[in-house]
Amino acid sequence: MAQRATWATRLGFLVAAIGSAVGLGNIWQFPFKTAANGGAVFLVVYLIAVVGIGLPTLLAEFVIGRRTQTNAVDAFRKLGYPKLRVIGAFGAFIGFWIVSYYSVVGGWVGRYVIGSLRGAYFSAPQQYFGSIAVGPDAIFFHGLFMAVTVGVVALGVNSGIERATKVMVPSIVVLMIALAGWAATRPGAMAGYDYFLDPQFGTLVANAGDIVPFAVGQAFFTLSLGMAIMITYSSYVGGDTSLLVDGGIVVVMNTLIGVLAGLVVFPVLFANNVDPATSGPDALFVAMANAFSQVPGGRFLGALFFGVVLIAALSSAISLLEVVVSYASDHASASRPRVALLTGSTLFVLGIPSAWDSAWLGWFDTLAYKLFLPLSVLLLLIFVGWILADEAVDQLLQGSDNRWLGSLWLWTVRTVVIVAVIGTLALGLETLLLGGDIVPPL
Numbered sequence: 001m002a003q004r005a006t007w008a009t010r011l012g013f014l015v016a017a018i019g020s021a022v023g024l025g026n027i028w029q030f031p032f033k034t035a036a037n038g039g040a041v042f043l044v045v046y047l048i049a050v051v052g053i054g055l056p057t058l059l060a061e062f063v064i065g066r067r068t069q070t071n072a073v074d075a076f077r078k079l080g081y082p083k084l085r086v087i088g089a090f091g092a093f094i095g096f097w098i099v100s101y102y103s104v105v106g107g108w109v110g111r112y113v114i115g116s117l118r119g120a121y122f123s124a125p126q127q128y129f130g131s132i133a134v135g136p137d138a139i140f141f142h143g144l145f146m147a148v149t150v151g152v153v154a155l156g157v158n159s160g161i162e163r164a165t166k167v168m169v170p171s172i173v174v175l176m177i178a179l180a181g182w183a184a185t186r187p188g189a190m191a192g193y194d195y196f197l198d199p200q201f202g203t204l205v206a207n208a209g210d211i212v213p214f215a216v217g218q219a220f221f222t223l224s225l226g227m228a229i230m231i232t233y234s235s236y237v238g239g240d241t242s243l244l245v246d247g248g249i250v251v252v253m254n255t256l257i258g259v260l261a262g263l264v265v266f267p268v269l270f271a272n273n274v275d276p277a278t279s280g281p282d283a284l285f286v287a288m289a290n291a292f293s294q295v296p297g298g299r300f301l302g303a304l305f306f307g308v309v310l311i312a313a314l315s316s317a318i319s320l321l322e323v324v325v326s327y328a329s330d331h332a333s334a335s336r337p338r339v340a341l342l343t344g345s346t347l348f349v350l351g352i353p354s355a356w357d358s359a360w361l362g363w364f365d366t367l368a369y370k371l372f373l374p375l376s377v378l379l380l381l382i383f384v385g386w387i388l389a390d391e392a393v394d395q396l397l398q399g400s401d402n403r404w405l406g407s408l409w410l411w412t413v414r415t416v417v418i419v420a421v422i423g424t425l426a427l428g429l430e431t432l433l434l435g436g437d438i439v440p441p442l
C-alpha cells in the first residue's frame, strides 16, 4: 500500500480543520438561526455550547484520529473494537446526509455571486430567490458546486486540500473583516448590533426547549463534529503537536468568524429595514440581496459577500468528501480521483430532492440537527469517555504535558457533556415527534 499522506505542516492541518469548520453553518445558518431563536440570547447559549460541549467533543475526535492514523471507520478496529466501526460509518453517513443539501445551498451561493455581478436580483430579491432555489437551475448549480469539490479532493491531501485551504481560510478572514468594516458605516447599524449582542434572557426562559437543542446542534454542525471529518483530518497529523492547543485554535477561529458574519449581516439588515426574524433558509439570500440592491456599489459588494460564503462552503464540503476518499485510499482499491468522482456523483444524486423542493432540504436539515448529529456525538463520547478512557487521555496529552487538563477533559466528557448531549437529543426528539417533522415531505 502506498505511504499514507500526512499534513506537510502543522499550519496545514489547522487551516484545513478551520476551513472545514467555517462554512455555511457560520454564515448562512448562524445568523438566521440566531434571529429565529431570540437574537443575542441564542448567541450566549451557543457560545456556552461551543466551549463546554463542542471543544471536548472535538478533542475526542482528534484523539481517535491521531492515535490510529487511519480512516474514521477502521480507526475503531485499530483501537481493538471492530464492532464499533459502525460508529465511524454512522458518522460518514451523516456527513453524506448533510452535504447532499449543503451542496444545494452552495449552488445557490455560486448563483448569487453571478447574480450580484449582473444585478440580476436588484429589482425583485424575493422573486429572484424563488426562481433559482428549486428546479433545473438549482440542480445545475448544485452539480457545479460538487464538481469543484471533487476537483480539489482529487488532487490529494497536500496538493489539493492543504494548498487550497491555505488560500481560502485567510481570504475568508480578510474579506469578512473588510465587509464588517463596511457594514459598520451603514446608517442604522447600531440597531443590528443591539439585536445581535444584547441578550434578553426572558426569551431564553420562555423558549429553552427550542433554543437549547438548536444551540447545541449548531455547535456540532459548525465544528463539523459527529461526521467523521475531524477524525479523518487528525489522522493525517504526524507529529506530537498539542491537540489541546490545536483544538482551542480551531474553536476560537471558528467562533470569531461566526461572530464576524453576524457583525456583517445584522447591521446591514437593520440598516435596510429588513426584519431578521423572517427566518428560513432563504433569509440570508433575500435579506442580503435586498440590502445590496439598495447601496452604492451593491453589485461589487454583493459579489464579494457571496464569494466569501462560497469559499467557506467549499472548504467544508471538501472535508466531508475526504472522509470517504481516505477510507477508500486506506484500502488501496481505487485511485483517489476515481473515488472522489464516485462519491461526488452519489452526493449529487442524493441532493436532487433538496434542489427540487425546499421542503426536502428543510427535512434533511431538521433531522440532521435534532436527531443524527447528537446521536452520533453521543456514541462517540461514550466510547472515548468510558471505553477508551485513560488511553484517550494519554493520547490527548502527547505533545503537551498537562495532566490536570487531561483529567478535567475526561471527566467533563464522561459527565457534563454526555448528560448535556442526552438532554439535547431528548428535547430534539420531542419536538421532532410532536411537531410531526420526522415524516418525510412526500
Ligand code: PHE
Residues within 6 Å of the ligand: 020, 021, 022, 023, 024, 025, 026, 095, 098, 099, 102, 221, 222, 223, 224, 227, 229, 316, 317, 319, 320
Ligand atoms: N462546519 C460546517 C459549517 O459550519 C458544516 C459542514 C462541514 C457540513 C462539512 C458538512 C460537511 O458549515
